[in-house]
Amino acid sequence: MAAALDDEGLARLAELHGVATSYRPAPDRTVAVPASAVVAALAALGVDAGTPSAVRAALAARERELRERLLPPTLVHWAGDARGPAALAALPPGTRLHVETEQGEEREGTPGLPEGLPQGVHRVTAGAPDGRTGHAFLIVAPDRLPVPAGRSYGLLVQLYSLLSRRSWGMGDLGDLAELAGWAGRTAGAGFVQVNPLHAAVPGAPTDPSPYRPSSRRFPDPVHLRIEEIPEFAYVADVADAADRSRLRALLERADRLRADVLDKGALIDRDAVWELKREALELVLRVPLGPGRQAAYDAFRAEEGQALEDHATWCALAEAHGSQWRRWPGGLRDPRSAETARARAELAGRVDFHARLAWLTDGQLRAAQRAAREAGMPVGIVHDLAVGVHPEGADAWAQQDHFAAGMSIGAPPDAFNARGQDWGLPPWRPDRLAASGHAPYRHLLRALFRYAGAVRIDHVMGLFRLWWVPQGSPPTEGTYVHYDADAMLALLALEASRAGSVVIGEDLGTVEPGVRETLQRRGVLGTSVLWFERDWEGDGRPLPPERWRADCLATATTHDLPPTASRLTGDHVDLRDRLGLLTRPAADERAEATADAAEWLALLGSLGLLDSPAAGPPGTDEEAEVQGVHRFLLRTPARLIGVWLPDGVGDRRPQNLPGTWDQYPNWRLPVADAEGRPVPLEELTASPRLRALLEVLRDPADASAPVVVADAVDRAGRLGPGGLAGLAGPAGPG
Structure with missing residues (x-):
C-alpha cells in the first residue's frame, strides 16, 4: 500500500529530495499535490516510496547520507562574497582541501575558500581527520551577469518566417545576417531576437514547433544558406555531369518552393526545404576541404568531443532506423553499448556528414552575429533557449542518465487552464545534474553563447523548479521538483560573462515568490508584455x-x-x-x-x-x-x-x-x-x-x-x- 501524502515520513522524504507536496497558485491559496505524484517523482529520482516501509528505509538512508557526507556535490561561490561556501566553512577542523582548477592548477588549503581562485568550475577534494573524504564541483562565478551598456531597441522575428528572394522556402541564416546588417546600419536597432534554432527531430511530418527540439546543444542545418558554404562554389569542379544536372534541378525546385510561399500563399514546408537542402549538402560535402578549413573542422570536432559524436551518431542511426530511438534494436538504444560503437564505425561516413553540418551551421551562426556587431548593434543576435527537448531526440538518447524516466514537464492548473499543461518534454534530474557539476547544462550554455549577443531563456522559472507530470497521469496530478537554482544561475553568470552576453528570462505567468527578485539581483533581465502590465494589486488599470x-x-x-x-x-x-x-x-x-x-x-x-x-x-x-x-x-x-x-x-x-x-x-x-x-x-x-x-x-x-x-x-x-x-x-x- 502506497504511503499517504499526510504521512510525515513521505513529506520529509520528499522535502529532502526537492519534491514539493503542495504549491501556491496564489499568495492566499495552497494546493496539496497527490501522493501518487510525489511517489512517482521520487521513483524517477531513484527513490522507492511505494510503501510505508519503503518510505522509512529511504528516509533513513537519505538522512544518513546527508549526515555523513563531507560535501554536497556542487558548491557555489559568488565573486565578491568574502564568506565563501558555507559547506566549506563547516568542515571539521583539520580537514585538508585539494582544488583542481578548471585552468589546470592545483591548490591546497584548509576549510574555507582557498585564496585567489579564478572564475570557473573546479574540483574540490576534502579529507577529514577521521578518514572520510568528499568530492564536489566548485563554481566560482561573477556576482552579476552582463547587462546592456545602454538602452536599445530591437526586432523580434521567427527566422523561418523571414523569407527573402534568395532563401529556399523558409528564412535562413543568410536572411538573418541581412536583416541584422540593415537594422543596425539603417534603422539604428541594437538587436534581433529569433526563435530557438535548435536541431529538430525528423519526422513525417517534422514537428514544426521550435520549442520541442531534438537537441538544444546543436543547431539545425535546415537554417543553412547553401550558397554561402565556401565549398559550394567548387561543386562543379568535382561533380560529374549527372550531379551538376542534379544540382541545377535542386536550385530550380528551391526557386519554385520559395515562389509557392511568397507568390502563391503556400505555408512554409520545413520538410520540403530540408529535403532540398539535404540533397544539395550531399553534393557540397563531397568537395574536399582546404587545409585551413580542414584544420578548423578538426578543431571543432575535438572541442565538441563526445557530445558531437553522440549527436551525429543519433542522426546517422535515425536515418537507418527512424527517429524514435526507443524502437531501435535493443543495443542501439544505449549510446555507450558495444552495438552502438560498432554502428558508429559502420556509419562513420554519415556520422562525419552530420558532424560537418553542425560545424557549418555553427559557422553561419557566428557570421550572423559578426554581421550584427559590424552593423553597430551593441547586443546583436538574441537566441532563444527552449525549456526542454523532445523525448525521442538526440539529447534524450545521449543523456539518458540525466533525464527523469517516466516524467514530462508542464504547468499546473490555473485560472485559464483548469486542466493544467503537459508539454511532453522530459525533465533533467536535479541529482544527476549536481553530481556531474551540471555538465550538460554548462556545455549547452557555452555552445550557445559563442554565437549569441544575448540569450532568451524560455520559462526561466525552470532554473528553480519544474512541474513534473507522471506519464499516464493528467497534468493536474503533477508536482513541482526543485533544482539547485544557485548553481544554475552561477553557471549562467559564468558563461554569459565569458562571452560578454546578456540574458533575458521569460518570466511571464505564475512565478514562485522571490524568483524575480533573485533573477534581477543577478542581472537576468525579465520580460514585460504591454497587455499584461496592469496594477493587479490595486485597481487593475x-x-x-x-x-x-x-x-x-x-x-x-x-x-x-x-x-x-x-x-x-x-x-x-x-x-x-x-x-x-x-x-x-x-x-x-x-x-x-x-x-x-x-x-x-x-x-x-x-x-x-x-x-x-x-x-x-x-x-x-x-x-x-x-x-x-x-x-x-x-x-x-x-x-x-x-x-x-x-x-x-x-x-x-x-x-x-x-x-x-x-x-x-x-x-x-x-x-x-x-x-x-x-x-x-x-x-x-x-x-x-x-x-x-x-x-x-x-x-x-x-x-x-x-x-x-x-x-x-x-x-x-x-x-x-x-x-x-x-x-x-x-x-x-x-
Missing part, C-alpha cells in the same frame, strides 16, 4: 510607464500572442471564434477585448503618445495606434524595447495559437501584410509603414522624454489573472 521595471525586455506582443494590429482591431477574437476556441459568447469576448484596447489607448492619449487620437473605436487609425504603443514602451525605463517585426507591416496572424494543433498553421506562416500577402525581406526593409514605426524607436525624443534607466531595484509590474501562463495551452512552452 494599465500600469503607468514610470512603474514598469527597468531590468527587462519590454514588448507589445510575442509569438504566442496576437500581433498588435490584431489586438487593436479585435481580429484575434474573430480568429478564435472561427476555430471554436472561445469559452464565452463571442459578443462578450469582443466587448471585453474592445474595452481592454480602449483603456490602453486612453492612457496613451492622456500621455500625448498618439499623434492624432482617433474618434472611433480601437483600430480606427491602426498604424498611428501601433506607433503610439511603441512610444509608450519608450516611456518605460526598460533597458531593451522589442518590436515584433510583423507589427511593422500590419500582419494580423499569430505565429503560434496556443490551444491548437492541426486547426491552425502554427510555426508555418511567413511574415505578411494586413491582407495576408507574404512580404519578402527585400520588400519588408523598404516598407514605408515599417520605416515609420522604426523611426519612432530610433528617435527617443518622439516618446516625449523616456524614463532614464536606473540600476536600483525597480517596481516590477506583477502579472495577475491575465498572465501568459493561461494562454500557453497544448501547443506547449515558448
